[in-house]
Amino acid sequence: MTTTTQRTTAGVSAPTAGLASLFVPGLGQMLIRQTRRGLLILGSLVSALGLLAWRVHLIAHRTAGVWPAFEKALRRQPVFVGLVTIGIIILWLWASRDAYRQASTGQPGGMGIFVLIVAIFFVLGWQIGEIDLYKAVTELPDAWPPLSKVLWPWGAAFVRETEEIGASAPILVPCDDNPPAPPEEVAGQPYVMAEPTCGELSSLDENNQIIPGSRLTLTGRGFAPHTETQIWWADPLGNEFRHRQGGEYVTVETDDEGRFQVELILPYRLVPPSAAGRQIWHVEARQVSAVGDLKPSEALTLSVGRMVETIFLGMMATVFGIVLSIPVSFLAARNLMSGSRLTLLIYYLTRTVLNIIRSIEPMIWAIIAVIVVGLGPFAGIVALTIHSIAALGKLYSEAIEGIDPGPIEAIQATGATRLQTIVFAVVPQMIPPFVSFSIYRWDINVRMSTVIGLVGGGGIGFILIQYIRLLDYRAAGIAVWFIAITVAVLDYISAEIRRRFV
Amino acid sequence: MLEIKHLTKIYPDGTIALRDVSFTVEEGEFLIIIGLSGSGKSTLLRCINRLIEPTEGQILWDGMDITAADAVQLRHIRRQIGMIFQQFNLVKRATVMTNVLSGRLGYVNPWASLLHRFPPADREMARRALERVGLADQAHKRADELSGGQQQRVGIARALMQQPRMVLADEPVASLDPVLAHSILGDLERLNQEEGITVLCSLHYLDLVQRYATRVIGLRDGRIVYRGTGDDIRNMTDAEFKEIYGEEAVRVSVGPHAKEETR
Numbered sequence A: 001m002t003t004t005t006q007r008t009t010a011g012v013s014a015p016t017a018g019l020a021s022l023f024v025p026g027l028g029q030m031l032i033r034q035t036r037r038g039l040l041i042l043g044s045l046v047s048a049l050g051l052l053a054w055r056v057h058l059i060a061h062r063t064a065g066v067w068p069a070f071e072k073a074l075r076r077q078p079v080f081v082g083l084v085t086i087g088i089i090i091l092w093l094w095a096s097r098d099a100y101r102q103a104s105t106g107q108p109g110g111m112g113i114f115v116l117i118v119a120i121f122f123v124l125g126w127q128i129g130e131i132d133l134y135k136a137v138t139e140l141p142d143a144w145p146p147l148s149k150v151l152w153p154w155g156a157a158f159v160r161e162t163e164e165i166g167a168s169a170p171i172l173v174p175c176d177d178n179p180p181a182p183p184e185e186v187a188g189q190p191y192v193m194a195e196p197t198c199g200e201l202s203s204l205d206e207n208n209q210i211i212p213g214s215r216l217t218l219t220g221r222g223f224a225p226h227t228e229t230q231i232w233w234a235d236p237l238g239n240e241f242r243h244r245q246g247g248e249y250v251t252v253e254t255d256d257e258g259r260f261q262v263e264l265i266l267p268y269r270l271v272p273p274s275a276a277g278r279q280i281w282h283v284e285a286r287q288v289s290a291v292g293d294l295k296p297s298e299a300l301t302l303s304v305g306r307m308v309e310t311i312f313l314g315m316m317a318t319v320f321g322i323v324l325s326i327p328v329s330f331l332a333a334r335n336l337m338s339g340s341r342l343t344l345l346i347y348y349l350t351r352t353v354l355n356i357i358r359s360i361e362p363m364i365w366a367i368i369a370v371i372v373v374g375l376g377p378f379a380g381i382v383a384l385t386i387h388s389i390a391a392l393g394k395l396y397s398e399a400i401e402g403i404d405p406g407p408i409e410a411i412q413a414t415g416a417t418r419l420q421t422i423v424f425a426v427v428p429q430m431i432p433p434f435v436s437f438s439i440y441r442w443d444i445n446v447r448m449s450t451v452i453g454l455v456g457g458g459g460i461g462f463i464l465i466q467y468i469r470l471l472d473y474r475a476a477g478i479a480v481w482f483i484a485i486t487v488a489v490l491d492y493i494s495a496e497i498r499r500r501f502v
Numbered sequence B: 001m002l003e004i005k006h007l008t009k010i011y012p013d014g015t016i017a018l019r020d021v022s023f024t025v026e027e028g029e030f031l032i033i034i035g036l037s038g039s040g041k042s043t044l045l046r047c048i049n050r051l052i053e054p055t056e057g058q059i060l061w062d063g064m065d066i067t068a069a070d071a072v073q074l075r076h077i078r079r080q081i082g083m084i085f086q087q088f089n090l091v092k093r094a095t096v097m098t099n100v101l102s103g104r105l106g107y108v109n110p111w112a113s114l115l116h117r118f119p120p121a122d123r124e125m126a127r128r129a130l131e132r133v134g135l136a137d138q139a140h141k142r143a144d145e146l147s148g149g150q151q152q153r154v155g156i157a158r159a160l161m162q163q164p165r166m167v168l169a170d171e172p173v174a175s176l177d178p179v180l181a182h183s184i185l186g187d188l189e190r191l192n193q194e195e196g197i198t199v200l201c202s203l204h205y206l207d208l209v210q211r212y213a214t215r216v217i218g219l220r221d222g223r224i225v226y227r228g229t230g231d232d233i234r235n236m237t238d239a240e241f242k243e244i245y246g247e248e249a250v251r252v253s254v255g256p257h258a259k260e261e262t263r
């Protein structure tokens, strides 16, 4: 038995090797025929130095000179810069000692040096990755409200039909001798009355300080009991805006009999000079009250619809992928294509193209597809089909390569034609891997189609990203739940089918 | 019936598997080819029905050169030559019936057969072939549910479906235990004697050779190094033995049921 623990036969003495590694880390190892070890040490050291220089440059923003920049970086992030610097120095010295020891004892060097290299890169990775465990913990409470909505969104799954009721009263601005009368009360209808029925708007003084306008008392009755009621204004032109007091919207709650009373200060509005004179404003109380039965919310119906779309999107992509990848897989099967130089060339070409296509994520294909065919599920189908052809083409071709040549030989020997040989000897062997890979792909495609909408490829991801952007976390939560349920169910089904078929 | 002239096979990687092999096979013979593994037995048998393309030489089948046959002619020749294999080479996921029926592929309408449609006469024939090898009740099992000996019998039934004039058997019993080996070779012997089917069989063990062969050819490194009858094997000299199996081989015992071992 030969082992690598033999004495090195290189004609380099231990001090030479040690010195060489002191000047160029790893050089000593290379001299004593530990070329790979030497290259690894050299490569790690150079890249660690390069990465440190880059991060120092970023930390010591706009500081000229190497030393000033390093000092500044050391002051700002002492732990990171210090640890990496010390690590690199130790590595350098260790490399030299390692070369010396190996050359003198002939024993192979230990693994310790590689542990150090890994440690240095870990520290670098921590800083480059901007890892901040502290933040992850401290910001959790702020993230909790939206998170909880996503986790349990079902409050927004069903809603009642709502009805808006309201009543308004005219306010004269400014007051004159002839203020408007309160509106007439109609039995059974909500009613509001302002007291007084005229006043001054709030305005700004020369220092942009608000001068409060007149106060008035708004009394309402005939509203729904125990319901939030909003106060709105309508200016003489009919523009509506919600009443704020101290920056906050004003909401009052009605009492047992549907009554309320609230003190208001007339709002501040820019009024064009041409509008000077007698102006009638309106103050209005509005209620939104639920009526009728529970019904599925828009978020729920949309999610269901989009989920169906998603499943079909994945299915169509799978079908197209399977159909198109079959011919491709023949071209990518070495045993079929090793006949001549030309076919071998086609084989290598097909393999290469498939590998390139496969290495590009379906999301990126979706972005490209959206550019070509526009937003919507078709773009998603195109993207997933492309990726499926490449993935299935590879799997199928490997299945073809793995078939047992024995039965083929036997069928050929009976005098069968090529086609008969394929049908009787090749196809039966292909069915199990074919079914298994196809179902596996269907599974992946539906999974992918749930997120392909994030970039405009249709399906449930399309509305999910919109809900997230609108900060409608409950609706987003419903979409997320549907995705999770579908994927889980599909997982189960595909495993079950594969188990039965294969 | 079969005449092999100066057959040479060189694989693309340069391996010379057969060197200038010549012999003839007469109708009704039970010809056994012996030789170490790697001596070229499989290559020789596969050259005969051109599962492997010979590099040089001629193979005459009733005077017609197989090596020069076009696709249609080759099909016609192949279907007259049944073949059974060491690894049985059944389509494992197909039923026994389908495997047996596939022996008819050289005869039936190629297009109909693609839909697994076979004439009723062929199905009847398949049933009889299975009956003959004692597997009538296994017709609808999957081939890989059968034991090794049963699988080889299915292989024989498949070959029978070709109504062959000759059967090529490439170490048909090498994967089976000795008792089964005798029963499989016995089946072949019956075909040979009762139906006059010529058998060309490669074997490893000499005691089987003595029992079944009417004629023997010894191969070593792709060359024919021994020619004799079944009786000659019984009286084989050590020199002849070493010629076939090499200097290091040891004959474990000598006698009517001698067993040989090679190292």
Ligand SMILES: Nc1ncnc2c1ncn2[C@@H]1O[C@H](COP(=O)(O)OP(=O)(O)O)[C@@H](O)[C@H]1O
Binding pocket: B011, B012, B013, B015, B016, B017, B035, B036, B037, B038, B039, B040, B041, B042, B043, B044
């Ligand atoms: N496809 C092949 N490519 C290259 N060499 C092969 C191939 N098949 C067999 N050989 C070589 O040809 C020689 C004869 O093999 P084979 O005919 O299988 O011998 P046997 O059947 O007697 O064991 C061996 O040296 C083997 O390695």
Ligand SMILES: [Mg+2]
Binding pocket: B038, B041, B042, B043, B171
């Ligand atoms: Mg062999």
